[in-house]
Amino acid sequence: MDSQVDGLSGLRKRLWNYGRVPLLIVSDSDSSTTVFNALSNPRDDSNPHARPLSTASHSERAEEVLKAFARKQVEAGVFARDHLASYRDSRRVDRSLLKNLRYFRQRHGRESLRRASAIDDLVGGTLIVSYLVDRQVLDARHLYELTGTQDFNSLLMGGVSSTLRLFEGLAQKFNGDVFGAMPDAIMALDDEDLQAAAALLRGDDLATGQTSLWPYDFSIVPPDLVSSVYEQLLEDKRASEATHYTPKFLVNLVLDELLPLDSDDMPRIVDLACGSGAFITEAFRRLVYRQSRVSSTLGYNQLTEVLQKHIFGIDINKPAARATVFGLYLSLLEQVDPPTIWDSVVLPQLIGKNVVVADAFDDHALSGETFDIVVSNPPWVSKITGPAQRFLKEKDRHIGDKQLAQAFVWLATEMLKPGGSLGLVMPAKAMLHNRSKPNLAFRAAAFKELEFRTVVDLSALRKNIFAHAIAPTAVVVARRPDSRKEDNSRRADRSILHVAPHNRTLNVAIDGLVIAPEEIRAVSSLAAIHRPDIWKVLLWGSVRDLELIDKLRLEHPTLESVVAENNWAMGQGFKDAPRSRQKDASELRGLPELDSSLIDPLHVSSLPTKVFDRPTLHRHSPALYRGPMVLIRRTMPRGRLTAAFYENDVVYSSDATGIAGATEDSYFLKAITAVLVSSLAQYWHFLTAASWGVERDSVDPNELRTMPIAKPDEHQMRVLEEIFSTPAPFEDLAEDIDNVVFDMYKLDDMDRERVLQGVVQGVRRFQANARAVPTVDDATIGNYRSVLASRLSASLPDLVINTSHYFETGYSMVSVHFSPESRQAGLTEQPSSIDLGRFTDSLASNARTTAVIAQPAGFFIDGDSVYIVKTLDRDRWSYNAALDDADRIFSALAFEA
Structure with a gap:
């Protein structure tokens, strides 16, 4: 039993450090089943949410528990709704690390700009060493050779002299931009700073002094999670530039469009405002994966060649550029077999070559170059820099209200090769919704010149995306047409994929975008150019709302x-x-x-x-x-x-x-x-x-x-x-x-x-509260059925229409039965013979992305009956939803679709 407990404890520790798996379900040989929130620190005795979410000791009850956490229930958001408090208040690894990092930076770096810069360098350097130590790249023998001490924690506790020996040795051994800056940084600090850094890396609570019972394991913590936490740490310093870190799911959302895994192309990619390098570190991983499909074994030289020839970034902020290099180094080392790193790896110099510290609009090492892919989460600020003003004037480009992010759209266009693609995380109001004349002119010009493929309007999730920015977000993906190869007339009216997701309870438990099928539409590119309000109407309404607004205007x-x-x-x-x-x-x-x-x-x-x-x-x-x-x-x-x-x-x-x-x-x-x-x-x-x-x-x-x-x-x-x-x-x-x-x-x-x-x-x-997503009730579903039946009766007057509905955990199903018989239509409360489980089992998602979780929905035709299955979110059973579903049923019956 003790070994079993240790095994479970170790597994929970690894999952907590990984920070990406929301559920752990444990079934024992004695038929007991226990479900844990895998994101919550299980050794946090003060947090009641570290306890099991559910437990059962008998086989019949255990089977019920397993059903409650089955995939279809998870995707429907049932477990997140039932355990909302547990996930909302989880002391996740990223939150814990960020809290400690922020306290460490404020406590030890506030005396002067020099100390603040040194603390930032210390954080980056010690994090990468922790990663090397926990992956056994730097083992006790290597540490002893460099410093005479076998343990990294002891080195930091020894203060400036021992830590300085370590980083001088690492700078000489590995080269690179992170370790090279460390000796000067350490000389600006004192022993207390380094001892606090040791406590931080152990996982101690710096604010209270409480010793950690559950330390970080950087062999498990994903490198991109560490990078994103480091970038959030720099947000305070970058606040004046209106920059925000890019969540992992947004990175994947953009790169799934621009750089899918199932391709062998090796494009050149640049991020024009790279921050901690979230986009380009993930792009590097994807390019390595593509290359590995061609060559089964990639040596270190091949990996560095991919990095140096294909991955580029620009940022005006030097600490951000160093964070990018830090993330790229972690991603590079992640691909190398740990035992070989010490003997074979010399980290490439990236700053000034691949990662440039400059105003992206100014003259720099990457000026004048063009790329296959441009990505960016540009600054969201109404203030244009001098180089940006000169760029706009030289290129005869126009923007609205001094929106710097709009200037980045034009810079991205200029730096794209013909036929290349861009993916930008933009302020939604500036990109889609502001209707001042300058903003309208910018939007019309952008949609005319670029071939927009996807617009994801995240305005309804404005409080969920960036913790410290209430400004709404939009993701746009577009292509620069190649006029040498393409007929402009064929591009005159293209279709743009428009996605406008809303709050879902599942959002509290997963790092991803939860999308219902009804939130996906196609928008004409001509409408995008000539109809300024289309994005706003479709954010909260439907095509029918557009028609009513047009009617009122007319x-x-x-x-x-x-x-x-x-x-x-x-x-x-x-x-x-x-x-x-x-x-x-x-x-x-x-x-x-x-x-x-x-x-x-x-x-x-x-x-x-x-x-x-x-x-x-x-x-x-x-x-x-x-x-x-x-x-x-x-x-x-x-x-x-x-x-x-x-x-x-x-x-x-x-x-x-x-x-x-x-x-x-x-x-x-x-x-x-x-x-x-x-x-x-x-x-x-x-x-x-x-x-x-x-x-x-x-x-x-x-x-x-x-x-x-x-x-x-x-x-x-x-x-x-x-x-x-x-x-x-x-x-x-x-x-x-x-x-x-x-x-x-x-x-x-x-x-x-x-x-x-x-x-x-x-x-x-x-x-409404961003966390509170109301569920459908009998009254709402009754109204839905009434509207559905009325609409269908108007379209199919020769048929008698009966509807019924049925609830199962996480789902509701409405059945519609058509009959030519002259019997009275009714709203029966229970279907006569329906296997809802058969329908919900068929809703399994085949998504090929970790960025999007599709809310299940089903539309089934079975003889004279039609079945509609959706999750219980109330908005999915609204008045407009009933009209849309009625039209879908009519089309399916009329055209046998």
Whole structure:
């Protein structure tokens, strides 16, 4: 038994150090089964989540446990939902290492820039030595030859003198860019720093001083995980450059598109902002794998040739460049048999040749070269460097709002060979959603010049991708056309793969992108060029939402047009700008001044008590402050647009936007107020505004002007007057407001339901906790079945349609039965004869990537019946999903697909 315990303990230790396997299921000979969270440190007694997730001692119960953690249940996210707290609070190896590294850097490197730089070098050098020691490349004999001490921990505990001997010997032995900088770094430190580094590498908790019972094993910890942790450590130093480390799954997502394993090509690859080298270290591994398919044994010289001829990177930050070299060295040594490294390996010099420290837009060793593949996670900052400005001017390229990431798109294009491909991790708003004129011009030019293949909009996951950056992310993959070989007319309207994933519970347990089939669409390249809002609408909606938005635009004038036609005034209130040119504001003095926080839906919550008494204002229009008016609050309390009708003159700040008109137009201004607080306006702006649903709860004042406005008839106006005069909370009036607004816009039942469901499925999901993914219930599945049956009945009037649904752990199945018999259609609660397990077993994923986990879905035709199987996530059984599934069924039956 003791040996069995030690064996399990050792396995759990190895899995924790590996940091990539979420589950460990152990079955013993006595028919007991135990399930562990393999990401959590099992020796952390203070963490209740280190305990088993489930255990059973009898064979029947053990079989139930195994079923609960079967592959189909894991892919459906069941185990992650049931054990959410365990995975959310896991003390994973990367979190533990990063926490200690960050504390070590802040505690020992804060006194001066020189010490901070030395600490960064020490971290990189000691990590790579730990890797060599744990892999038995540096054994006790080698350490003794270099230093007279047989143990790395003892060397560090010995302080500066013993550690200096080690790194001087390693620099002479291995050469390379990491060890070469170490002697100078160590001389800038003291014994206490090196002893703290020893504690860090042992796995001690530096903040508390608690000794580790479960040390790091760098023979198991993946080198790319160490590199990414090191890059996150450098984030504090690189914050001013708006750079963020690239998660492993994003690296794989890009490289699966550009550098799949099942090819023999050996392209030249460059990362224009390489950070810790996440992209190019993984690219190197993939090229080595490709080469190994051709040559079964690769010697060290062949490996270094692959590295030096095919892998390149640029970064303006020297510590980041060193981190890249550190990662490349680890990846290189990973490919070499450990016993041979000491006798045969001299690490190549990479800095200045393969890894260049420079502004990517400036003149440097790689300037003027072209590559087969360009990758990058460029800086997300609205600030253009001098070299970038010169590049844009020289190449006659244009960007929006000084977005440096957009300049990197053009640099990548210039550095690509004709026919080459790029993969970039971009700020989603700058790449897809910002609709200022300069941004629109950039986007149109990019989609015209480049052949975009894939756009992955991760805006809905903005809180999940980068821990310290709420800015949303997009991944774009494109190809530079070869005009010498290709006919441009054939590329006129290409299809772009568009993926817009949303939060899934499984995300907390795995490092990957969880995608439902419904989140994958094809977008016309012409639409990408000429329809600026397409990415935003498809982020939270569907093609049907595009159609409804087009219908509203076609049938009604914009708010901006209505304001102009009626000679109203519209704009933001005054801004505090004391240093700017001022205008006389005496005509406004003595008027009440309204705080925007008093603006509630329909009315202001109380009369203003403050009196405006400023003698001057910067750029103001007196007409904006003359009642009657609509006041629109800039902030969005409770996550919704808020507007109030106000009858009298009042002054307000730029925290509100006003629409001021004539007294005789009060009825129309009230109608506009009702429209703005209705579900229709929430739906419209959520699907069209650049920030709301992407970055924050916000609608730009200029975006308010785009709302289509319908004019009420006399009956509708009487209803609105009654609503405005009713002293009731807005929540009690919301349904009545929606009904009269829907009548004003002449929306049919289907469009009304689409709007209401759009608010539920879009706005509320955007506001929801990133970890909380609601599951479907009987009411939701009943609505789905009703819509599905209604839609099919309209398309197939000669058939009687019956539906039913059935739940199994992690999945729901809806069956649709067609019959020509004249019996009443019904919504039966249980299917008569369905083997759901047979269907779910057939949903096994055949994905060839570790970057994406496909949420299972099935569509089966069996005689006169159709079966739809999906996971329990509520959004997969929505109103739009029912319409889409009905169309899919109709197409399958009509065309026997």
